Amino acid sequence: MFTSAESAAIRAEFPEIAESVGGVPLVYLDTAATSLRPRVAVEFESDFALRHTAAVNRGAHTLAAEATEAFDAARESVAGFVGARPSNLVFTSNATESINLVALAIRLASATGAGGRFSLREGDEIVVTEAEHHANLIPWQEVAHQTGAVLRVAPVTDDGVLEVGAVTALLSERTKVVAFGAVSNVLGIVNPVAEVVGAAKETGALVLIDACQAAAHGPIDVTAWGADFVAFSAHKMYGPTAIGALWGASATLAEMPVVLTGGSMITRVDYDSSDYLPAPAKFEPGTPRLTQAIGWAESLRYIESVGFERIAEHERELGAHLYDAVAAIAGVTLLGTNSEVDRVGLVSFTVDGVHPHDVGQVLDSRGIAARVGHHCAQPLHKRLGVGASTRFSLGMYSTLEDVNLAAAVLAEVRDYFGEA
Amino acid sequence: MFTSAESAAIRAEFPEIAESVGGVPLVYLDTAATSLRPRVAVEFESDFALRHTAAVNRGAHTLAAEATEAFDAARESVAGFVGARPSNLVFTSNATESINLVALAIRLASATGAGGRFSLREGDEIVVTEAEHHANLIPWQEVAHQTGAVLRVAPVTDDGVLEVGAVTALLSERTKVVAFGAVSNVLGIVNPVAEVVGAAKETGALVLIDACQAAAHGPIDVTAWGADFVAFSAHKMYGPTAIGALWGASATLAEMPVVLTGGSMITRVDYDSSDYLPAPAKFEPGTPRLTQAIGWAESLRYIESVGFERIAEHERELGAHLYDAVAAIAGVTLLGTNSEVDRVGLVSFTVDGVHPHDVGQVLDSRGIAARVGHHCAQPLHKRLGVGASTRFSLGMYSTLEDVNLAAAVLAEVRDYFGEA
């Protein structure tokens, strides 16, 4: 874990940490929903907006050329951070849009039947898991509804673990898409990504990884996974809202039909047809997310300046402590209770006799920002037999004091509601 | 026009104006591509990012509730600015995505045939005009390709004017979509929007207005136009990149099928199907563009503090001067030469014997940031018999000195290339 001095230096870089909530100091345990922002990156972005705003990819004047270069460099930084080449990294609005881009390409290709691997039809199968975020479930549901393909859901065990065999049992030559999360945003469990991808690729299916939670908590190498697509969001990586990314394998992006069309993605436009540029431009019509790309790249530079491996280690150790501390509280039940599996610093739980909203309210009154509800994973909650839960999630700025306070307040909740 | 004192006060609010380019002061004449950013809005946004970041619509803790309120208030401001109610305003990434959202809804509805007015088929017709930006042409081309509908293109006159009759001549009961720009981004000409919409609505077609250039240069009232959809972008309204909007009439948004799906837009999610929230949530899955909405609203507050009517008047008068000054230069030919029509502060032109890239380079060497190329309107350039052009466009910070300097430098261009 970080030393107190290291933690203090990191926390000083995140002004929100020093805010107070209703008179008590903030304890931010909602990083899995959205992470706080480092000052250096926000200020870099706003300075860019104030002094270097110009049209990207469209202008020949000096400012426009400089903005284009800065934008390209930002793409290179973000791509490099996840082990990718810039030409394989498509900027989107968020991970949800990244996943939808693929699902829409499939729906559009299927409508005409002329889309190679992107064209699905009745009898084809799409495989997801019970642990998916709605963002990686509903788009596939819609693909299934339109095309007549069948959505098959790989089960997790009662303690929330996705076993490789649960996915492979569903694979066949009918499998056309396999989409699953690298890390569950409810359980914090790290899934066996490479093994699942390996098996899925053998069927020839398009394989998509929702790396939203994985990308924020330790170095990933999108090419090493061997998938067709990897989706993630900047705002969970200490970056701005309104930008995310879809990484795609070169051949897959080349084959993928365009979805959104417009300026800056074309070579020739006539009334009857147009010619499109190669990826990533092919998938990014219109004025790009200029300052957000700049801000995201700067956030990642900050992460690297601290050391992403060290952050990952800090969160892993603190997460283990969090897990143990919450598990030890009487009347509190963790979701995902297998202690053998690898997990990130995140726990979700229920409190006997107390609704998550009420749990959250007690926590909030002590400055603790936790997430309550279904965390955009209704089916997983149903599968685990609960309606909603409370979640604590850690970031690079989280400390042992945060975790201890959260556990202490949580231990008082049942008493407050007369349940203890 | 603004007095020099007023202009000075406005310019002081835009730090980029004070930048220099290769040692000479910047003269920014590329506002139609992207506008510069007022300090007050950028700083408000970055302060929000640094102190109030939290998950919108998903959290019960105080910070999340406050962020949700701030986001909702921002939507209310942006909607109010264009005369709309917040529930009719869908946030998107930019105007291009706004238009694509409609085009994609049509393509998805047409794939299953179950989408009411959104379902197109062979023999149906889509009407656009020769003056469209690629963003309002290519998506319709793709709709036509998929559905077998025919794309019909209303001609402009040789001097670039869109006459109401040119559109009405194409309307029939086969017309299912009419999409056109309120103001051309090449000609600056203000089209007869209400008349065209009135005629188009009679056919029962879905009517979409590309208000990208209109929304930035004077007050608009999206409901008064009577269309189904209006699209525009923040970054052309002194707001941030990565956010735009699609306004939709209530009944139309209710009828419109979802396009992007995921979290925050659902009520109930099961494996086989999900229930969706009403607009605007229905069209905004995933983590929203929080700080960008905040920043956009703040930009609009700044515009209102100066007075949008006064800005419009300033730009109109300065625009007339610009038009006259450029028209008077020997060897320079304006695109869109009808002096009777209403126009915004924007001119595009060619210089005899000198390619626009070379024109732009000379301007750039004197600090003048102009746009060169086809301005994402290849077909209009072809229609007017030119390959590319140079464009000057004004913003609230533009002055008579800017215009005079630009005209003076432009007058020297042919000489430099030995053409005079």
Add this chain to the structure above:
Amino acid sequence: MSLDALYQQIILDHNKKRVGFGLNAGGFPSHQYNPTCGDEITLTVRLSDDGTTISGIEWEGKGCSISQASASLMVSEVVGMTIPEFEEFANGFREAMRSRGQIALGEEEFGDLAALSGVSKFVARVKCAMLAWVAAEDSLALTRESLN
């Protein structure tokens, strides 16, 4: 903000007591859902034979203490009201809930429901308090439609 301003003892009690809990068949039940937390309620308003007065309310559902207590307290207070009385009462309740702490529910008019006054300061919880009321208004509308 003080937690006790929100969770008065009456609320904690009604969260357990749940007056009117248990649905019978028939009538015009309304199902309401809160998408942020997954809470739901199904509620049926029963009218007197002449159709003028609320003779009973039955409900089932799951949710936080605020939503459960609000349903339970509503049943305790509104059964026996005429339809216009209920409508005015519900409007008054809604107005107070939305007032961000500006309007308190008077005990004279609202009885034990006054304990919910604190909710209006917790913007994120207003929806919880309103869930049963929206269901009641909806069930009432469905019932009256059926009488036409």
Add this chain to the structure above:
Amino acid sequence: MSLDALYQQIILDHNKKRVGFGLNAGGFPSHQYNPTCGDEITLTVRLSDDGTTISGIEWEGKGCSISQASASLMVSEVVGMTIPEFEEFANGFREAMRSRGQIALGEEEFGDLAALSGVSKFVARVKCAMLAWVAAEDSLALTRESLN
């Protein structure tokens, strides 16, 4: 940056002279397009009978002075080169263009093309200068494929 660093007199002259302008039928023309400005070029490389040497280059197209002069100067300098000589020459030219002002084109090696050295400082214009060269490399590749 000084305009004259970009537009040396040789460039302005070749923008008008356009050596090699005018396409004949046959051969393996390559069409290249610059999407930002709509400039385009169609260019055919002719080889000697033994297929070893560039015997001529013809082209047509429209574009800015940099793209036109670059095409014209290329024709002036490379006709008569063997294929490996041309390839090395083109690589050297590309490297200089992409060098952001770090590498100048030596007059000894590049002749009048040295006048294009300034382009590398104007990043937005590098594509213009490269348009004809990409077309030449492409046409050459097409031609050689046909010989196999």
